[in-house]
Amino acid sequence: MHIAITGAAGFLGQRLVQQLLTRGELRQQPITRLTLIDQIEAPLPESGNVAVTSRALDITESGALDSVLAQRPDVIYHLAAVVSSAAEADLELGMRVNFDATRALLEGCRKQSLTDTRLIMASSVAAYGGELPEVLDDMTALHPQNSYGTQKAMCELLINDYSRRGLIDGLVLRLPTIVIRPGRPNAAASSFASSILREPLNGEEAICPVPVELPMFVMSPGKVVDALIHGAEVPSEALAPFRAFMLPGITVTVAEMLEALREAAGEKALSLVHHEPDPRIEAIVASWPARFETAKAKQLGFVGDDNFKQIIDAFVSEQS
Amino acid sequence: MHIAITGAAGFLGQRLVQQLLTRGELRQQPITRLTLIDQIEAPLPESGNVAVTSRALDITESGALDSVLAQRPDVIYHLAAVVSSAAEADLELGMRVNFDATRALLEGCRKQSLTDTRLIMASSVAAYGGELPEVLDDMTALHPQNSYGTQKAMCELLINDYSRRGLIDGLVLRLPTIVIRPGRPNAAASSFASSILREPLNGEEAICPVPVELPMFVMSPGKVVDALIHGAEVPSEALAPFRAFMLPGITVTVAEMLEALREAAGEKALSLVHHEPDPRIEAIVASWPARFETAKAKQLGFVGDDNFKQIIDAFVSEQS
Numbered sequence: 130m131h132i133a134i135t136g137a138a139g140f141l142g143q144r145l146v147q148q149l150l151t152r153g154e155l156r157q158q159p160i161t162r163l164t165l166i167d168q169i170e171a172p173l174p175e176s177g178n179v180a181v182t183s184r185a186l187d188i189t190e191s192g193a194l195d196s197v198l199a200q201r202p203d204v205i206y207h208l209a210a211v212v213s214s215a216a217e218a219d220l221e222l223g224m225r226v227n228f229d230a231t232r233a234l235l236e237g238c239r240k241q242s243l244t245d246t247r248l249i250m251a252s253s254v255a256a257y258g259g260e261l262p263e264v265l266d267d268m269t270a271l272h273p274q275n276s277y278g279t280q281k282a283m284c285e286l287l288i289n290d291y292s293r294r295g296l297i298d299g300l301v302l303r304l305p306t307i308v309i310r311p312g313r314p315n316a317a318a319s320s321f322a323s324s325i326l327r328e329p330l331n332g333e334e335a336i337c338p339v340p341v342e343l344p345m346f347v348m349s350p351g352k353v354v355d356a357l358i359h360g361a362e363v364p365s366e367a368l369a370p371f372r373a374f375m376l377p378g379i380t381v382t383v384a385e386m387l388e389a390l391r392e393a394a395g396e397k398a399l400s401l402v403h404h405e406p407d408p409r410i411e412a413i414v415a416s417w418p419a420r421f422e423t424a425k426a427k428q429l430g431f432v433g434d435d436n437f438k439q440i441i442d443a444f445v446s447e448q449s
Numbered sequence: 450m451h452i453a454i455t456g457a458a459g460f461l462g463q464r465l466v467q468q469l470l471t472r473g474e475l476r477q478q479p480i481t482r483l484t485l486i487d488q489i490e491a492p493l494p495e496s497g498n499v500a501v502t503s504r505a506l507d508i509t510e511s512g513a514l515d516s517v518l519a520q521r522p523d524v525i526y527h528l529a530a531v532v533s534s535a536a537e538a539d540l541e542l543g544m545r546v547n548f549d550a551t552r553a554l555l556e557g558c559r560k561q562s563l564t565d566t567r568l569i570m571a572s573s574v575a576a577y578g579g580e581l582p583e584v585l586d587d588m589t590a591l592h593p594q595n596s597y598g599t600q601k602a603m604c605e606l607l608i609n610d611y612s613r614r615g616l617i618d619g620l621v622l623r624l625p626t627i628v629i630r631p632g633r634p635n636a637a638a639s640s641f642a643s644s645i646l647r648e649p650l651n652g653e654e655a656i657c658p659v660p661v662e663l664p665m666f667v668m669s670p671g672k673v674v675d676a677l678i679h680g681a682e683v684p685s686e687a688l689a690p691f692r693a694f695m696l697p698g699i700t701v702t703v704a705e706m707l708e709a710l711r712e713a714a715g716e717k718a719l720s721l722v723h724h725e726p727d728p729r730i731e732a733i734v735a736s737w738p739a740r741f742e743t744a745k746a747k748q749l750g751f752v753g754d755d756n757f758k759q760i761i762d763a764f765v766s767e768q769s
Contacts, residue, residue, distance in 0.1 A: 268580075269590055270590045272690055276614070283606050283607065286591075286599050287599065294596070370579035370580060370592055
């Protein structure tokens, strides 16, 4: 079992690599080879018997992935992407990385006749937008209001068509907002959702820029990685007629997130969160849909978090 | 008012040109120039005071449209496309003509800063597919089950994003099945829907390959052209958040179409239709959605046919 991962140096990529090495098998076959691909060389993990190669490649360059695809990977995780703020700031960059590179990957798979290779791409809640219903489902139209979501939605269509034509065995998982991310606050509009928990849990102060009534659709990093792995194991026949859908996140308000923080770490932790409204961030986050019926994902056996306390507990146990 | 039309030599393109010349104005401004673009030189109509240029161009060639766009057309109708059977038979051809040429057109508009140019593309019921609800609406997801529909859906997303970014003033109209087309039967799965009316009205025999209970979503050529013209006049502000939607066709069963034929031309005409089931054609046509709530189109003032008799009467009066 040879698994190739683009964007392998990123937060999700690294977690996925760790989890695959811990499992040691996929589809009941031993993992023998991992190829990690990113702009920079992804860190090489302790890998035991698994041959791990890390390659610094620009996937927007013509033929960049040819030598990897010639090794006929059984599963490809395509996580590499330009994030939403960068795609909005630079249309060409977003199109080149998020769309053209995905198309080139599909064409590369086609040239190598990788008809049975499971190609799994991460898509996003940013693909939804416009005048949305109160609760979204698998038949809600994608009317993205940002270039990142547009590019992801185009890739979804293309991966579905290549799969329908039998050129590849594709799957696209739309990810909820991932909470709690490790690391430091960053420029992403969603950054606060991790920060208001992670910083207080570490005894540090944090700023909450949105009203606490705001609902969000979230999933823990652990469950997202589990879903990526499950995505490699779902039988191909079960995926038609459309191979892109939202993962089963949970809907929580910021108030519920803070209450879970209080339960896990007490009033002192909660008092480290300062409320400083930022209308710009509120406008962006409030535009993200927060309520989904994820029937297809559930029917295919994808599993989300049970409740927000579980998300906090998992973060705490991973920290220690 | 300068109007450029790709696919101008086609059936719809030629009708649109005629209608524009008959009107003489668009957006209450006189039409001064028409640029007709197709693979072959589109026939030059009687044009009075309007400067009509016909250009044979391969829009898939880099920069093919540069000289046209440099003239800063006020409205561009993008009707050029590879039809569904050809796009299914040849993925590269479909991607090149249906998607890449549309993207190149958008980029060309961007380079010329045609931010106020209304770009109108024709999309299709083929963009819908999969497990559809009984009645579709403006929020029904596009899960195309053919490459033509996939490519059109990708163009819809791109045109919406370029419009949202203020690079162009785009609009995409999804067309119902057009009935009654002129000419002869062809290889299209929908060919029978025109043929079972057109041939008997001309005293000729025709074959109906589907059960008469089958519903279809149809629009007359005249109303489609009216919609293309109205599409140039809808105010830009009214189009957000998503600039692609289905036009208001009408739902009719084949039995209702044949009953309208009998009313218009009598039992003798009806007896010229022979029922020879073709499961292959039935399967394709039955997969097309036939019932839509077209709220957005109606709200924007797009108008369909009142009933099927009107469609037949219009055809008969155009023939004479």
